[in-house]
C-alpha cells in the first residue's frame with residue numbers, strides 16, 4: 265500500500281538513472297516542482313537537450329553507466345533504466361543507504377510510486393491506481409484537466425485572498441460565503457474581492 269503525501273522537493277537532490285522515455289517524464293515532473301535533478305544515463309533521448317536549456321541550473325545530465333556513488337546524498341532516487349537487474353541493484357543500494365527509491369518496472373521494489381498529476385498553480389490533483397493500471401491514471405488526469413480547465417493559478421490565489429478576508433471579518437458566515445464563492449466565475453470573483461476589500465455590505 266502506498267500513502268499519498270505532498271513532499272517538499274525544492275532544491276533537493278533527485279537522481280534519476282535512465283535517460284529514456286520514462287526517465288524523461290519523471291525528470292520533467294520533478295523539475296516542475298522545483299527539485300534539483302541529476303540524470304545518469306548511458307544514452308539520452310534528444311528531448312533532454314531542450315529540457316536542459318529550460319532548466320540550466322536545476323538539471324544535470326551525466327553520460328555514464330550507473331555506479332553506486334551516484335546515489336549518495338540524494339533525497340530521492342528513480343531507477344528508470346531498461347535493464348531489470350540494474351534497476352533491482354539500484355533499489356538495493358538505496359535500501360542500504362536509507363534513500364527512498366522508485367523503480368519504474370517493479371512495484372515490489374518501489375518505496376514510493378509516481379502519480380499522474382494535474383498541476384494548476386496551488387491546485388494539485390494526484391491520481392494513482394496503486395500501480396494496478398497507470399494507463400487509467402493517465403485517462404483520469406486527462407478527464408480532470410478538461411473538467412477543471414477554468415481553474416488556473418490566478419483563480420486559486422484569488423480564492424486564497426478571499427478566504428483570508430472571510431475568515432478574519434465574516435467567520436460566522438464562513439461556510440455560506442465560501443459556498444457562494446465557488447459558484448462564481450473568475451471575473452465575478454474579482455468583483456466580489458473588491459467588494460470585500462472595500463467593506464461594502466456583504
Ligand SMILES: C[C@@]1(CC(=O)O)C2=NC(=C\c3[nH]c(c(CCC(=O)O)c3CC(=O)O)Cc3[nH]c(c(CC(=O)O)c3CCC(=O)O)/C=C3\N/C(=C\2)[C@@H](CCC(=O)O)[C@]3(C)CC(=O)O)/[C@H]1CCC(=O)O
Nearest residue numbers: 369370377378379380392393394395397398399401402405
Ligand atoms: C501515472 C504515471 C506517472 C509517471 O510516470 O510520472 C505512471 N505511469 C504512467 C504512464 C504509463 N505507464 C505505463 C504505460 C503504458 C500502458 C500500461 O502498461 O499501462 C503508461 C501510459 C503511457 O506511457 O502513455 C506502463 C507501466 N507503468 C509501470 C509499469 C511497471 C509495472 O507495472 O510493474 C509499466 C509497464 C511497463 C512495461 O512492462 O511495459 C509502473 C508504474 N507507473 C506509474 C506511474 C506507477 C503507478 C501509478 C499508478 O498507481 O497508477 C508505477 C507503479 C511506478 C512509477 O513509475 O512510479 C504515468 C502517467 C502520466 C500521465 O498522466 O500522462
Ligand SMILES: NC(=O)c1ccc[n+]([C@@H]2O[C@H](COP(=O)([O-])OP(=O)(O)OC[C@H]3O[C@@H](n4cnc5c(N)ncnc54)[C@H](O)[C@@H]3O)[C@@H](O)[C@H]2O)c1
Nearest residue numbers: 282283284285286287305306307329330345346350368369
Ligand atoms: N513506470 C512507468 O511509467 C513505465 C512506463 C513504461 C515503461 N516502463 C518500464 O520502464 C523501463 C524504461 O523504459 P523507457 O521507455 O524509458 O526505456 P528506454 O530504453 O527508452 O530508456 C532506458 C535508458 O536507460 C539507460 N540505461 C540502460 N542501462 C543503463 C545503465 N546500466 N546505467 C545507466 N543508464 C542505463 C539507457 O541508455 C536508456 O537511455 C522499461 O523497462 C519499461 O518496462 C515504465
